[in-house]
Amino acid sequence: AQRVTQPEKLLSVFKGAPVELKCNYSYSGSPELFWYVQYSRQRLQLLLRHISRESIKGFTADLNKGETSFHLKKPFAQEEDSAMYYCALKGSNYKLTFGKGTLLTVNP
Amino acid sequence: DAGVIQSPRHEVTEMGQEVTLRCKPISGHDYLFWYRQTMMRGLELLIYFNNNVPIDDSGMPEDRFSAKMPNASFSTLKIQPSEPRDSAVYFCASSFLARTGELFFGEGSRLTVL
Numbered sequence: 001a002q003r004v005t006q007p008e009k010l011l012s013v014f015k016g017a018p019v020e021l022k023c024n025y026s027y028s029g030s031p032e033l034f035w036y037v038q039y040s041r042q043r044l045q046l047l048l049r050h051i052s053r054e055s056i057k058g059f060t061a062d063l064n065k066g067e068t069s070f071h072l073k074k075p076f077a078q079e080e081d082s083a084m085y086y087c088a089l090k091g092s093n094y095k096l097t098f099g100k101g102t103l104l105t106v107n108p
Numbered sequence: 109d110a111g112v113i114q115s116p117r118h119e120v121t122e123m124g125q126e127v128t129l130r131c132k133p134i135s136g137h138d139y140l141f142w143y144r145q146t147m148m149r150g151l152e153l154l155i156y157f158n159n160n161v162p163i164d165d166s167g168m169p170e171d172r173f174s175a176k177m178p179n180a181s182f183s184t185l186k187i188q189p190s191e192p193r194d195s196a197v198y199f200c201a202s203s204f205l206a207r208t209g210e211l212f213f214g215e216g217s218r219l220t221v222l
Contacts (some may be wrong), residue, residue, distance in 0.1 A: 002191070032209050034210075036211075043111070043213045043214065043216075044199065044201075044213040045213070046209075046210045046211070049208075049209055049210070063156050068136075071171055086151060088208040088209070093163075093164070094139065094156075094158075094163075095153060095156065095164060096141070096153070096209060096211060097153065098143075098150060098151035098152075098153075099150060099153070100149065100151075101149030101150050
């Protein structure tokens, strides 16, 4: 079975502060991890994937297989980062399992 | 391309009524997914299709739910009879090959069952 846990339902930070959204997973095989984001009144969309090792909008995420984690980080949060963030895991069967999401609010 | 198109955007119905949600995937995509979003449970995968064939329907809550994909450009999710606990936002998403893991989501159908 594949499972994704996002322990924080809500996260509030001030503009310019660092932000870390936590994600832990459970999967017996070799997983692919993703972060999706849903801005207000917009569609859910892919933010980044671990295999690309990219930085998107200042966000990065590193897959830590030892800790089975894929935390999303940004050194300096911006107000426009306020959104719902979902961590997702894809197993070998192409099934994408999402965590319950974290609502990030960046205060001015 | 207009992306994944879902209809209706909002549906309010009474308990016991039949509800049909519709989805038009992006042309050329060969995977289609139906998800349900609630505050309590987040995004749950209900069922997904590959080349119009249902691959995994283990997330379908119960027999009241059914999904079909008669062709590559259309899918339906039906709830009969509907119950208040079915109230949620239902998302359809499509993907090409699904290997990349990038799903393209529709805007969702918000269902309220009174």
